[in-house]
Amino acid sequence: xxxxxxxxxxxxxxxxxxxxxxxxxxxxxxxxxxxxxxxxxxxxxxxxxxxxxxxxxxxxxxxxxxxxxxxxxxxxxxxxxxxxxxxxxxxxxxxxxxxxxxxxxxxxxxxxxxxxxxxxxxxxxxxxxxxxxxxxxxxxxxxxxxxxxxxxxxxxxxxxxxxxxxxxxxxxxxxxxxxxxxxxxxxxxxxxxxxxxxxxxxxxxxxxxxxxxxxxxxxxxxxxxxxxxxxxxxxxxxxxxxxxxxxxxxxxxxxxxxxxxxxxxxxxxxxxxxxxxxxxxxxxxxxxxxxxxxxxxxxxxxxxxxxxxxxxxxxxxxxxxxxxxxxxxxxxxxxxxxxxxxxxxxxxx
Amino acid sequence: xxxxxxxxxxxxxxxxxxxxxxxxxxxxxxxxxxxxxxxxxxxxxxxxxxxxxxxxxxxxxxxxxxxxxxxxxxxxxxxxxxxxxxxxxxxxxxxxxxxxxxxxxxxxxxxxxxxxxxxxxxxxxxxxxxxxxxxxxxxxxxxxxxxxxxxxxxxxxxxxxxxxxxxxxxxxxxxxxxxxxxxxxxxxxxxxxxxxxxxxxxxxxxxxxxxxxxxxxxxxxxxxxxxxxxxxxxxxxxxxxxxxxxxxxxxxxxxxxxxxxxxxxxxxxxxxxxxxxxxxxxxxxxxxxxxxxxxxxxxxxxxxxxxxxxxxxxxxxxxxxxxxxxxxxxxxxxxxxxxxxxxxxxxxxxxxxxxxxxxxxxxxxxx
Numbered sequence: 001x002x003x004x005x006x007x008x009x010x011x012x013x014x015x016x017x018x019x020x021x022x023x024x025x026x027x028x029x030x031x032x033x034x035x036x037x038x039x040x041x042x043x044x045x046x047x048x049x050x051x052x053x054x055x056x057x058x059x060x061x062x063x064x065x066x067x068x069x070x071x072x073x074x075x076x077x078x079x080x081x082x083x084x085x086x087x088x089x090x091x092x093x094x095x096x097x098x099x100x101x102x103x104x105x106x107x108x109x110x111x112x113x114x115x116x117x118x119x120x121x122x123x124x125x126x127x128x129x130x131x132x133x134x135x136x137x138x139x140x141x142x143x144x145x146x147x148x149x150x151x152x153x154x155x156x157x158x159x160x161x162x163x164x165x166x167x168x169x170x171x172x173x174x175x176x177x178x179x180x181x182x183x184x185x186x187x188x189x190x191x192x193x194x195x196x197x198x199x200x201x202x203x204x205x206x207x208x209x210x211x212x213x214x215x216x217x218x219x220x221x222x223x224x225x226x227x228x229x230x231x232x233x234x235x236x237x238x239x240x241x242x243x244x245x246x247x248x249x250x251x252x253x254x255x256x257x258x259x260x261x262x263x264x265x266x267x268x269x270x271x272x273x274x275x276x277x278x279x280x281x282x283x284x285x286x287x288x289x290x291x292x293x294x295x296x297x298x299x300x301x302x303x304x305x306x307x308x309x310x311x312x313x314x315x316x317x318x319x320x321x322x323x324x325x326x327x328x329x330x331x332x333x334x335x336x337x338x339x340x341x342x343x344x345x346x347x348x349x
Numbered sequence: 350x351x352x353x354x355x356x357x358x359x360x361x362x363x364x365x366x367x368x369x370x371x372x373x374x375x376x377x378x379x380x381x382x383x384x385x386x387x388x389x390x391x392x393x394x395x396x397x398x399x400x401x402x403x404x405x406x407x408x409x410x411x412x413x414x415x416x417x418x419x420x421x422x423x424x425x426x427x428x429x430x431x432x433x434x435x436x437x438x439x440x441x442x443x444x445x446x447x448x449x450x451x452x453x454x455x456x457x458x459x460x461x462x463x464x465x466x467x468x469x470x471x472x473x474x475x476x477x478x479x480x481x482x483x484x485x486x487x488x489x490x491x492x493x494x495x496x497x498x499x500x501x502x503x504x505x506x507x508x509x510x511x512x513x514x515x516x517x518x519x520x521x522x523x524x525x526x527x528x529x530x531x532x533x534x535x536x537x538x539x540x541x542x543x544x545x546x547x548x549x550x551x552x553x554x555x556x557x558x559x560x561x562x563x564x565x566x567x568x569x570x571x572x573x574x575x576x577x578x579x580x581x582x583x584x585x586x587x588x589x590x591x592x593x594x595x596x597x598x599x600x601x602x603x604x605x606x607x608x609x610x611x612x613x614x615x616x617x618x619x620x621x622x623x624x625x626x627x628x629x630x631x632x633x634x635x636x637x638x639x640x641x642x643x644x645x646x647x648x649x650x651x652x653x654x655x656x657x658x659x660x661x662x663x664x665x666x667x668x669x670x671x672x673x674x675x676x677x678x679x680x681x682x683x684x685x686x687x688x689x690x691x692x693x694x695x696x697x698x699x700x701x702x703x704x705x706x707x708x709x710x711x712x713x714x715x716x
Contacts, residue, residue, distance in 0.1 A: 054439060064435050164547065168516075169716070177477050177702035178519040179453060198434070269431045274454065275548075279428040314436050317424045318443060324395070324426030 022291070022298065026305060029333040036329060042320055050319050051312030061311070063197035067269070068307035070202040071096070071261040071278070073299060075285025077209050078130075078258035080294035082138075082148075082250045084217060085229040085243075089251065091137060091152025092258045093282025094159030095130035099259020100266045101163050102129025104182060104273040107189035107266075108171060115188035122189060122263060130259020131252040133159060138251030142244035148251065156282065164275055171273065181274035191268035202264030209257050214296045226250075258282060284310075284331075291338045306331070385418035386447065386627050388619075389440030391433060392425040393452035394550055398576035399602065400595040401549075405451040405474070407596075408615025408644075415620040416627075429454030437462045441469055447626045448472075449619070459483060470626050475520075477702060479633050486618065488638035488645035489698055490520070491527035491676045492669040493611040496640075496647060496662045497592045498531025500608050501569045502539045503658035504590055505532075510569040511542045511562030513580045515549045517716050519704045521573050526708045527676045528571065533710060535661060542567060543713030552579040559583040569608065577610075578602050590653055597648055607651025609662075618644045637698075641670045682709045 034044035055061040075092040082089045103126035110118055137155060140146040164180070173183040193200040217223040228236040229243055237243050261281060266273050284306055292298025313327025388409065396406035402425065409421045422445055427436050433455050437448055441462075448471045450459040456476045463471045463483040476485035501510055510532065514521050529541045542565060544558040551574075559570055559580045571592040572580035577599050584591040585603035593599030593610025600607050618638075625631035638645050647666070650659050668674035679690030683706035690696055696704070707715045 054442075058442070060438060060442070064438075067431065067435075168547070178517070178522075178705065180516060180518070181454075198431075265431065271457070274429070276428055276454075277430050279430060279432060310432075311435060314424050314427075314432075314439055318389075318422045318439065324424065 018293075018295065018298065019301075022301065025291075025337045026334065029330065029337045032333050032337075033330045040322075042322065047316060047320055047322075050315045051308065054315045055308045055312045060197070063194075063199050064311050065304065065307045066203060067198045067200070068311055069300075069303045070200070070206050071265055071281040072285055072288055072303040072306060073206040074202070074209060074261035074264075075258050075282045076288040076292075076299045076303060077213050078134075078254040078261075078282075079286050079289035080292075080299065081213060081254040081257070082247075083289065083294055084226045085233070085246055085250060087138075087141065087247060087250060088149040089134065089137075089152050089254055090149055090286060091134060091155050091159075091255070091282070092261075092285045093278060093280065094152070094156035095134050095255040095258035096262035096265070096278055096282050097156075097159040097163045098133040098262070099126040099130035099256075100262030100273060100277055101159075101166060102126055102259070103263035104166075104171070104185075104266055107185045108182060111186040111189065113188065118188045119191070122267060123260070126259045126263025127256040128259070130262060131256030134255020134258070135248055135252040138248040141251070142247040148247075160275075163273065163277075167273055167275055173272070182272045184272045185267065189267060190271060191264055193268060198269065200264060200268035202260070202268055205257075205260045205264060209260070210296050210300070258285070261285075279310075287331075287335055287338070291334070306334075309334075383444075384420040386416075386623055387420045387422060387440075387443065387445040388412070388447045388449065388623060389422045389437065389443075389445035390424075390449040390451055391427045391436055391440075391455060392423065393429065393454070394426060394575055396423065396425045398550070398596075399578050399599055400574070400576035402451070402575065403598075404596045404613045405449070405615060408613075408619045409449070411616025412619035412623050415616070416623055419623055427452075427455075429458075433458040434462055441466055446470065447623060449474075449622075470622075470631055472622055479635060481633055484631075484633040484636065486636040486638070488613065488642055489701075490611060490645070491523050491698075491701070492640050492666075493645060493647060494524040494527040495531035495534075495669070495676050496666055497571065497609060497611060498528040498533075499535050499662050499665060500650065500654050500658050501528070501571070501590065501592055502532030502534070502536035503655060503661065504608055504653050505536070505539060505569045507566050507568045508536065508539045509542065509565065509567045510539060510571070511544070511559075511565075511567035512571045512573065513555055513558045513562070514543055514545050514573045515575070516547065517545050517714070519702045522707060522715055523677075523701045523704045524573060525711055525713075526681075526704070526706075529708055529710050530676060530681075531665075535658075539710070541711045543707065543711060545713070546574065549575040552576070555579040556583055560587075563587050563589055581607075590651075593648060597646060600648060600651065604651070606653060608654055609650050610648035612646045612648050613644055614646045615644050618642075639670065640666055683707060683715075684709050684711050684713075 037044040037047055055065055078092045079089050103122045106122045106125040137148045137151040140151050141148040167180045167182055171182040173181055191201040225241045228241055265277050270277055288299055288302040291302040309330055316322040316326050317324055390409045392402040394402045396402050413419050413421050422440050424436050427433055446469055450473055453475050456473055459471050459473055460480055463480045467482055471483040473485050475487040479485055512525055525543055532539045542562055546554040546558055556579050569590040570580055570584040572594055577594050581591040581599055581603040585606050590606040590608050591603045592608050597612040599610050675695045677696030679694035680692040681690040683689050705715055707713055
C-alpha cells in the first residue's frame with residue numbers, strides 16, 4: 001500500500017497468486033491462535049467449528065456476517081481509495097462518526113419530511129460529514145502543512161468527542177432518564193432492511209462503492225492519472241497532473257464513503273445516535289484494506305473473514321468459557337502476520 | 350484480476366466450504382444432556398472488574414448454584430451497539446429461555462429482540478421501558494447513599510468529601526444529592542465535590558479525578574463508575590477514606606480507609622427469575638427494590654467508622670424501610686441557590702429520572 005507498485009492492484013503481477021498468499025497468511029494466523037488455544041487447554045478444532053458453524057451454518061448467522069461486512073467494506077474503501085496515491089488515511093473511525101453525526105442532525109431536524117426526501121438528505125449529509133472531515137486532512141497534506149497519517153489519526157479522537165458533545169448536550173433525549181443518547185429516529189429516517197434480518201440498504205452503498213472504486217481505477221482517465229501519481233509523483237506533476245487537487249478530492253471521497261458507514265449504522269442498526277456506535281469499524285477497515293492491498297475482491301474476502309471472527313468470537317465465550325479478549329488475540333495475530341508479509345517483501349526487494 | 354488467480358481462489362473456496370460442511374455435520378450429530386433452563390447474560394465490560402459487571406456475573410453464578418440443572422451462558426465485553434442484538438440472538442439459538450442484558454444501553458436492542466421472540470423472557474436492569482416479555486429490575490439507591498453520607502460525614506476530618514462519577518445522568522445526580530443530604534444531617538459544615546469522567550470505565554481518568562479531589566483537601570472518596578477499584582485504591586494509597594459501590598468485594602482493595610459501600614447482590618433475585626421462568630409464573634413487571642430487598646446490600650463497616658456512626662446508620666436504615674423517613678424532603682435548594690422543593694414537599698421516587706440538579710453543598714455541574 002505504501003510501496004509503489006506497477007499495477008493498479010499489487011496482487012496482480014506477483015509470481016505467487018494473491019489469493020493463495022492471502023489464504024496462507026490467514027491460515028498461519030489461525031494456526032498460531034490454535035496453539036494459543038491448546039496452551040490454555042481448549043480444543044482449537046472445536047472452537048473453530050463453533051465459530052464457523054455459528055456464523056456460516058445458518059441463514060441468521062450469514063445475515064449477521066453481511067451486517068458486519070457493510071461498515072467494514074465501506075471503511076476499507078475509505079482507506080484503499082486515497083492509498084492509490086500513497087495517502088494513508090487512518091481516520092476511518094472519525095469519518096464514520098462525523099458521517100453519523102451529520103446524518104443524525106438531518107434525521108432529528110427534518111423529521112417532518114417524507115421518507116423520499118429525508119432519506120436522500122440523510123445520505124448526502126452522511127457522505128458530506130465524513131468527506132469534509134477527511135478533506136481537512138487532505139488540505140493540510142496538499143499544502144504540505146501536516147502529514148495526513150498523523151492528522152487523520154488524531155482527528156479520530158476529536159470526532160468521537162464531538163459526537164459525545166452532541167449526545168451529552170444539545171441532542172440528549174429528555175425521555176431517556178438523562179441517559180446520553182438522542183431521540184429515536186422517525187420511521188422515515190430508518191434505512192429499510194431485508195425482511196426479518198438486519199441486512200440493510202447500506203449493503204447497496206457498499207456494493208456500489210466497490211464497483212465504482214474498481215471501474216474508476218481501472219477504466220477512467222482519473223484512474224490512469226492516479227496510477228501515474230502513485231508510480232512517480234514528480235513525473236506526474238511535471239506532466240501537469242494536479243496532485244494537490246487529487247489529494248483533496250480522494251480524501252473527500254474516501255471520507256465520504258466512511259461517512260456512509262456511520263450514516264447506515266445510526267439509521268439502520270441503532271435508530272439513534274449514542275456514544276459507542278462503532279466498535280472500531282474504522283480501524284478494522286484499515287486492517288482490511290491493508291490485508292488486501294486495495295484489491296476489491298480481496299477487500300470483500302477480508303471483510304468476510306473479519307466479520308466471521310468478530311461475530312463468531314461470541315461463541316468462544318458462550319461455548320468455551322474463553323474470556324472476551326480471546327477474539328482480539330486472533331485479530332491482532334492476523335494484523336501481525338499481514339504486517340510481517342509487507343515487511344518481508346520490502347526487505348526482499 | 351488474473352483469471353488464473355480467480356480459478357485457484359475459487360478452488361480454495363470450494364475446498365474450504367466442503368471442509369466446513371463436513372465439520373458442521375459432525376458437530377450436529379453430537380448429543381448432550383439438555384439442562385432444565387439456559388440463562389444468557391450479557392456484560393458490558395469485564396466480569397472481573399470488582400464492580401458492576403462482576404456483581405451481575407456472580408449473581409448468575411449463585412443462581413446456577415441454587416438451581417441444579419440451570420446453565421449460564423455469559424458473554425463479556427459486548428458493546429452496546431450492533432453486537433448486543435446478535436449476542437442475544439445467538440444465546441437464544443443456543444437454547445437460552447431467559448436473557449439478562451445487564452447494561453442500561455442494552456435496553457433498545459433487547460426490546461427489538463424481545464419483539465422477535467415472544468416466548469423468550471428478558472429482564473433488564475434499570476430499564477425505563479417494558480414489553481410483555483421484557484421486565485425491568487433495579488433497586489432504589491438514594492436511601493443507601495444517604496446512609497453512606499451519614500457514615501462518611503461522621504468520619505471526615507476535613508469536612509470535604511469527593512465523588513468520582515461516570516455521567517451526570519439523573520439517577521447518579523440523585524445518589525450524590527442523597528449522599529450530601531445524609532452527610533449534612535450529621536455534619537452541617539460538610540461539602541461534596543463531584544468530578545464526572547464522562548465514561549463508565551476509564552481507570553486513567555478516574556485516577557486523575559481521584560487525585561485532583563484529594564489535592565483539594567478531600568479525605569473521603571466515593572465512586573459511581575463500573576469498576577470502583579481505581580478510586581478506592583487511590584484513596585487508600587493516599588490515606589483517605591473510601592466508600593465502595595456495586596460489588597461487595599471492594600473492601601479488600603482499601604481495607605484501611607474503608608468506610609462502607611453499597612453493593613448489588615443479585616444472586617437470590619436471579620434465582621427467583623429463573624424459577625419463575627421454569628414454572629411459568631414469570632410476568633413482566635417493573636421491580637424496584639429498596640434497603641429491605643435481598644439484592645441491595647450495605648457492606649460491612651471499616652475500622653474508621655465509629656460505633657456511634659454505625660448506630661446512626663442502622664437506625665436511619667430502619668426508618669427508610671418503615672417509610673418513616675424520605676431522602677428528598679423539602680426544603681431543598683440546588684447549588685445555584687434555586688429552591689427545588691418547598692418545605693414539606695417530597696420528591697417522588699418514581700420521578701428520579703427527572704432530577705437534573707445538584708443540591709446545595711455539592712460542588713459540581715449537573716450537566
